[in-house]
Amino acid sequence: xxxxxxxxxxxxxxxxxxxxxxxxxxxxxxxxxxxALRGSARLGDFPGFPSTELRIGQLGGMLDVxxxxxxxxxxxxxxxxxxxxxxxxxxxxxxxxxxxxVQAFRGGDDHLLRRVIGILEDCGLxxxxxxxxxxxxxxxxxxxxxxxxxxxxLSDGALGLTLLDTLGQYDVGQAAVVIxxxxxxxxxxxxxxxxxxxxxxxxxxxxxxxRKGTGILVxxxxxxxxxxxxxxxxGPVTIDGCVRAGLAGIVMREDEVIITERERVIASANxxxxxxxxxxxxxxR
Amino acid sequence: xxxxxxxxxxxxxxxxxxxxxxxxxxxxxxxxxxxALRGSARLGDFPGFPSTELRIGQLGGMLDVxxxxxxxxxxxxxxxxxxxxxxxxxxxxxxxxxxxxVQAFRGGDDHLLRRVIGILEDCGLxxxxxxxxxxxxxxxxxxxxxxxxxxxxLSDGALGLTLLDTLGQYDVGQAAVVIxxxxxxxxxxxxxxxxxxxxxxxxxxxxxxxRKGTGILVxxxxxxxxxxxxxxxxGPVTIDGCVRAGLAGIVMREDEVIITERERVIASANxxxxxxxxxxxxxxR
Numbered sequence: 001x002x003x004x005x006x007x008x009x010x011x012x013x014x015x016x017x018x019x020x021x022x023x024x025x026x027x028x029x030x031x032x033x034x035x036a037l038r039g040s041a042r043l044g045d046f047p048g049f050p051s052t053e054l055r056i057g058q059l060g061g062m063l064d065v066x067x068x069x070x071x072x073x074x075x076x077x078x079x080x081x082x083x084x085x086x087x088x089x090x091x092x093x094x095x096x097x098x099x100x101x102v103q104a105f106r107g108g109d110d111h112l113l114r115r116v117i118g119i120l121e122d123c124g125l126x127x128x129x130x131x132x133x134x135x136x137x138x139x140x141x142x143x144x145x146x147x148x149x150x151x152x153x154l155s156d157g158a159l160g161l162t163l164l165d166t167l168g169q170y171d172v173g174q175a176a177v178v179i180x181x182x183x184x185x186x187x188x189x190x191x192x193x194x195x196x197x198x199x200x201x202x203x204x205x206x207x208x209x210x211r212k213g214t215g216i217l218v219x220x221x222x223x224x225x226x227x228x229x230x231x232x233x234x235g236p237v238t239i240d241g242c243v244r245a246g247l248a249g250i251v252m253r254e255d256e257v258i259i260t261e262r263e264r265v266i267a268s269a270n271x272x273x274x275x276x277x278x279x280x281x282x283x284x285r
Numbered sequence: 286x287x288x289x290x291x292x293x294x295x296x297x298x299x300x301x302x303x304x305x306x307x308x309x310x311x312x313x314x315x316x317x318x319x320x321a322l323r324g325s326a327r328l329g330d331f332p333g334f335p336s337t338e339l340r341i342g343q344l345g346g347m348l349d350v351x352x353x354x355x356x357x358x359x360x361x362x363x364x365x366x367x368x369x370x371x372x373x374x375x376x377x378x379x380x381x382x383x384x385x386x387v388q389a390f391r392g393g394d395d396h397l398l399r400r401v402i403g404i405l406e407d408c409g410l411x412x413x414x415x416x417x418x419x420x421x422x423x424x425x426x427x428x429x430x431x432x433x434x435x436x437x438x439l440s441d442g443a444l445g446l447t448l449l450d451t452l453g454q455y456d457v458g459q460a461a462v463v464i465x466x467x468x469x470x471x472x473x474x475x476x477x478x479x480x481x482x483x484x485x486x487x488x489x490x491x492x493x494x495x496r497k498g499t500g501i502l503v504x505x506x507x508x509x510x511x512x513x514x515x516x517x518x519x520g521p522v523t524i525d526g527c528v529r530a531g532l533a534g535i536v537m538r539e540d541e542v543i544i545t546e547r548e549r550v551i552a553s554a555n556x557x558x559x560x561x562x563x564x565x566x567x568x569x570r
Binding site: 159163166167169170171172173177182183184185186188189190191194198201202207208 | 444448451452454455456457458462467468469470471473474475476479483486487492493
C-alpha cells in the first residue's frame, strides 16, 4: 500500500469542533491546513494553523488552494445551516458543477452532504472520516460522569436508540427525548437545542407532567450516516439545554457522538447532577 | 344476534368534537347522554342533550349514573391533557381500581387510554368505535378543497404516511411536516398545533428556507391505534397553523382523521389556497 500523504485540509464551519478536531489531528501526526468558511468560522479561531478564508460558493478557489499546497485529504467539520441557493454566489469552478449542486438541495441533509462529498471526490479529493483523525473526541462505552443512570433510564436509552435507528431511513432525527418509556419529542430540522427548548416549554405548560430530573436525551448517528461528514455532537450548550429541560442525563451511542469541550461538559454535567453515558443500544435490548 | 341498546353515553373532553359527535350519533339513531368532564367540557355546550358533569376522578359516580340510566355503550370524545395523578381526586369507585390506574400512567398515551378502556370494560361498559357513530365526520378518499395537490405534494404525503406508520410502534407521532422530500418536523407530546408553530418558527429563523406555500402536514392514526379512542382531528385551528407555517396543504389517511367544523375548515382552506386530501398512503407508494 502506498503511504498516504499526511497533509489534511479541515473545511471548518461554526462551533468549537473544528479547532478541537484540528488539534486532535495534529496530535495524531497530521499536517493540518484550515479552510474557514466565511460567515461560519473565523481565521482567528485557529491560532498556529496555516489557513485561508473562503465563501461557501468558492469551490473553484478552494480546489486551487489545495492543489497548490498538495493537499488531497479533506475533512468537513462544524455546523452549517442549510444555505439558500442565493447565498452561494458560485465562482467559476462551482458554476461548472452547478447542476449537481442544485440537485443536492432536494431531499434531506444527508442527501445534500453526500452529494457535496461526491462533488469533492470527483475533484480528486479524499474525504477523511472524522473518527480517523479525532477518535479521542468520541463518547466511549460507559458512564463518564459521577452520576450513573438507573435501570429505567437505561431502558429509556435503549428505546430511544432503537427509535433513532428506525428514523434514520427517513434522513431525520439524530436525537429524541424519552421520559419513563414515553417518547415525548423527536428532533427534526430544529436541531438538538431546539428540541430541548421544546421539552422545557412542555414542562412549563404542563404537556409534560413528570417531575423534573426525569427523562433522557438520546443521541446517535443515523444508521446509514456517512461518517466522513461531521458526527452528532454534545457540548456545553447541550448540557445547559438538558438542565433547562429537566432531564436526568444523556444516552449516546458509543463511538458515534463527539463531545466538544469535554472537560467543561463533564464538569457542568457533574455540577448539575446529570449523567452522560455511551452505550450500544442494540446489545441492551 | 341480540339487538344492542341504542343508549349511548359520550364522555366529553374539550373542543368542538364532542358536540359534533353527539349530533352525528343522534342523527344515526342513538339515544345520547353526555358526561361532561369538568375542566374540559361544559354542560352549556350540549343544548338539548341530557347530561351531567363529573370530575375525571369520579369513575364510581359515573358508573352509578350510567347504571341508573341503563346505558352500557360509551364513547370517549374530545381532548384531555394527560392529567397529573394529583388532579384525579379519586372517589370510592375509582380508589378500588387505583392500582391499575397508576399502572396506566407508565408508557405512552395509547397505553394510558387502553388501560382506561380496560377498566371501563371491566365495569361492564361497551366502548363504541367513534367511526361507528360519527362516520360522516371522517376524511373521505380524495380532495375536498378547490386546490388539488401536485405530484410532489402527493409524494411528500406518501413519504409522511409511511413515516407515521413506522413511528406508530413507539406510541408517538400522529403528524409530521414534509417539504420537498425532507421530513422537517415530527409531532411529539406538543401536539399538532405545537408542531405547526415550530415549523412557522423555523421558517422565520431560516432553519427552513424553502419558499412559503411549499410543504405539507401529514396526519394519520397510529397503525395499532384503538379506534374506540378519539381519532386524530383537523379543525379550524389546524388550518390557521398550516397557514402560519407556510404549508401548501394537509394529507390525511382516509377514514382515519376527523374533520371538526367541516364547513368552516373547507372555507378557510379555500380562502388560503390550501388543499385537503384523504389518501391511502400504502397504495400510492
